[in-house]
Amino acid sequence: MAGENRQIDPVLSALIAPMSAKPRHAVVRRHEAMMRELRYLSEREVPDKNLAFIRKRSWTDERLSVLFALNSVYQEVLGPFSASARGGTAGIGTEHPITHGSLRFDSATAYRANSAMNDFSEIVYKMEFRIEWLWHNTCSDLIYYIAQYERENFDRQ
């Protein structure tokens, strides 16, 4: 059952390995909160209908855990970082690199962010997830949208 296995998700483990302490803690905390919510939805007296439905469509706890790991890394690290890559207006961040204390945001930073986002999207695609599933905040939000997607697919079959 969800959350009983305390071993860290292998995808989460790989992604947080190079992270510095605070962002890593934030990612792990977010992932744990989602797994806790999954356990609650599984074990409550009236089981969550969407969760029951997607379980029949091969959504295992392991698969959800991987999605939660990708969602957490995106929300805590990639999303905020790639925000800085959207520059260019009045030449700021491109023609005029931004110095933010000891940090520098320029075209090279933007390239690094865009390249990471492209590769991350590729993982999402290969794992047969949808990119918009990275944008939701909670386990129940995600399960709602997964169920909606599965129902649409189910209706088409």
Add this chain to the structure above:
Amino acid sequence: MNSTVDSSDAWLASAQALAQQFAKTHKLLLSSTERQLSAAFEIGTLHSLLRFYRTQGYDLTPKNLNGNEYRYLTSPSGNPSNYSYVEAVGRDGIFEIRQQVRVESHVDPHIAFTPDIVVLVKDTKIVDSKHPDYASGKRSYYRVSSSSVVAAHECKSMNPFPELMVSFIGMLVSAHEWYPDSTEVTHTNDQGHLAPTLFVGGSARGLHLRMIAAMHKSYRLNIVCGLHAGTWNLTDAKNRLLWTPGGVLPAAVIHEDDLPY
């Protein structure tokens, strides 16, 4: 072992391999510190705001560059005069878009705080003085008056929640002498400055969206959620304003039909 377990194990192994490769390729980005991530999000919000200003017909020019570089003020302890800003020239005047400038409230001078981004009227006086209760009187205490603030914006790289949203009303009331209905400002849903805006990284849905719509209707502010999801176009932020010192045009109240949600 059955085939379902086999395929599930293979899927997980494949996911792990992809994640390991990603972590190796993008180690530098993944190792960003909390400070770097926070700065990146704030800079992203600035980019978004600048693009909005351009769509509203303002001419933008970076000012006070350090050589070719835009020197971003990262803390209210720095002297804003030493840092870069963006000048915005529009039909309602000339303005300065600045970061991390402390605002002293008209409500009471002891109410002072630092929004992430402020839009000020051009040549706003930056007051500095030494104060025994600030850095033991050793460093200058820089601030601007809330009477010069056109709009103060705040960026939060987190999920939206009701207490966060409602607390922004405090900034609206304390940082803008024009609030709620001074003649300094004409409220509009058309071209103009973005009214004071809370930028939130996480996405909202359900009750939070209803709360945001109600706050848009009730106050001269915007709450823009979902920046992590790519909501960088601010055209749905319908509460806007024009700076009209001495102006007497009536305030245009936003209509429910015009709300973005």
